[in-house]
Every structure is written in C-alpha cells, then in structure tokens.
Amino acid sequence: MTDIQNQKTTAREVLAALGHGERVAVVGSINADLTVETEQLPCPGETVVGGPLETLPGGKSANQAVTCALLGTATSFIGALGDDAHGDLLYQSLRRAGVDTAGVSRVNQPSGSTLITVDSHGENTIVYSAGANATLNAASVAAQTEIIRGAQVLGLCLESPLEAVAAAATIAREAGVTMALNFSPITKVPDSLLRLVDVLIVNEHELAVLAGRPLDSGDAAGLRAALSDLGFERAVLTLGADGALVLEGGEFVSVPPFAVAAVDTTGCGDAFMGSLLAAVAAGEPLSRGACLASAVAGVAALRKGAQASYRNAREVREFLDFS
Numbered sequence: 001m002t003d004i005q006n007q008k009t010t011a012r013e014v015l016a017a018l019g020h021g022e023r024v025a026v027v028g029s030i031n032a033d034l035t036v037e038t039e040q041l042p043c044p045g046e047t048v049v050g051g052p053l054e055t056l057p058g059g060k061s062a063n064q065a066v067t068c069a070l071l072g073t074a075t076s077f078i079g080a081l082g083d084d085a086h087g088d089l090l091y092q093s094l095r096r097a098g099v100d101t102a103g104v105s106r107v108n109q110p111s112g113s114t115l116i117t118v119d120s121h122g123e124n125t126i127v128y129s130a131g132a133n134a135t136l137n138a139a140s141v142a143a144q145t146e147i148i149r150g151a152q153v154l155g156l157c158l159e160s161p162l163e164a165v166a167a168a169a170t171i172a173r174e175a176g177v178t179m180a181l182n183f184s185p186i187t188k189v190p191d192s193l194l195r196l197v198d199v200l201i202v203n204e205h206e207l208a209v210l211a212g213r214p215l216d217s218g219d220a221a222g223l224r225a226a227l228s229d230l231g232f233e234r235a236v237l238t239l240g241a242d243g244a245l246v247l248e249g250g251e252f253v254s255v256p257p258f259a260v261a262a263v264d265t266t267g268c269g270d271a272f273m274g275s276l277l278a279a280v281a282a283g284e285p286l287s288r289g290a291c292l293a294s295a296v297a298g299v300a301a302l303r304k305g306a307q308a309s310y311r312n313a314r315e316v317r318e319f320l321d322f323s
C-alpha cells in the first residue's frame, strides 16, 4: 500500500464507515498545554526568546477522544479535571467536539498541565505535570465500568496512574472490548498489563525499550520478531516522517505519511491513535485504519496545538480531495 491515491481512497472509505452506532471509550489524561513558539528548542542550560504564551487544550487521552468524536464516532472520555480555569477550558473543548463527558470528574487539585516549546520546524519538547490526572485510580475507573463495557474499543496511554490503566484494561478484557495501548510516555509496565493489550501503538524508540534492545526501522523482520517475542499480534509502529508499519494477521503493511509543511506536530500522534480507535471500532482492519490515521495526523500538523489543530470528518474529507 505505497500508492498515495490508493491510500486516499482507503482513507475516504474508512471515514464513510465511521459513526454507524459503534462507540469508543478513552480512559486517561487531560492537560492544559502551556505553549510557547521559539526559533530553536533550547539546549540544557540555555535561555531562548519565545513568542506569546498560549494555553491550549491537550492531554494524550483527551486528544484521542476529541479526534474520535470529531470524526463522527460516539466517544466517551473518563478522566479527572481540576476545579480551576484550566479545567473549564478542557471541559469545554471535550464538549465542543461532542465527547460524552459523563465519566469526567472534577477534583480539588490543579488540572494536569504541560510546558511545551515548539520550534520553527513544528518539532516540540513537552514536560508533563500530572495534577488532577494523578487522582484517577482503580476505584474511580471501576465506577465508570458501564461506559467501558458499552464500547467496542478502549483507548489507553501511560499518562495516568498504572492502577487506573490496569483497572480499565481488566474491565475491557472481561467484557470483550478491544483494548489499544499507546506505550507513551515510556513507563515500566507489568507483564500482566501488557498481556491485556489487543492493539499496541508504539514508535520505534518505545518498541526498543519494550524489547530491551536497539532496533532498526529498515529491518521489517527484526521489528516483527521484536513484536512477536513480546506477544503482540496486532500493532502499529509509527515512524514519524516515514509513516507507519502495521502488523495484523501475520502481515506487515507499510503506510506512507501525508507529506505536509508542518506548523506544529503537538498531538499528531494522538490524532493518529484516535483515528485508529474509531476505525477499529467500526470493524476496519488496522492497515485501512492507519491510512485514515495518517491523513488525520497530517491535517493536525497544519495548525497550532493539539485539540485546537484537529478537524472534523468533513474537513478531513476536503483535505483528502484537495491535498
């Protein structure tokens, strides 16, 4: 699947298949992204001059949920917000996108936040402070069991306490809900949790950490061996500017990226994962889902911020038609 026209056609077909009664649940993080643009990212010990400070809605899990909802999939988010102005901004962003917020609690803590620097090539550095996200635990997730059970697919990442992630994964496994884990930010995870993963979404560095050895992105056999040694049968390996490799049904499929002039890549990986969640919930194979995900991530790179850069299904369709 190396032909871009073929990829666009597939992405359009997958887009049309979304939003026909399927449901996605995402459990995890939601952050206020305190963002400054600079010409170059600072080196350790260096001070650089930046533009105005902007506070934008983010958080890996909330970003995935917002992407999914904007594409037309019924989506529920389970997470914890602070009782502060950032909490209001983040809650409004979920609601505007059409995310079901019945599983969102407000706690007496500052909302999760990040410090983000974006350079003139759209690359970034991110420092995460968990805040209210740290209050998500096994009990608060268990209180939302029915939301998880009502979904076809559950999305998880590692910005939340592991006990909350494991609780959500266990509920999903018991209910036969497909669980997709984004292994980010890199965290030591017990094997018991990895065994609950149906679809793994990793970049090359994260896979190398999981595998415990260096890997070469050009060596498909080595990558496949690393995934199968770890026990994963369905996985998406994201390769940045080189697109993605999809493992499913014993086959490795290469999905090229959409080449765009990136303004800000913050949240593009989350847009990719959110699109995959939507596609898998609609019964699409991972490789077809990755065709849409690649387009949605490409569109997201064209504007500033994470959720602020995401487009709805109609706008993604226009991008596919005119790019």
Ligand code: RIB
Binding pocket: 029, 031, 032, 033, 057, 058, 059, 060, 063, 113, 114, 126, 128, 159, 266, 267, 268, 269, 270, 306
């Ligand atoms: O992946 C991008 C996201 O990571 C940002 O929105 C930030 O909140 C951090 O969670």
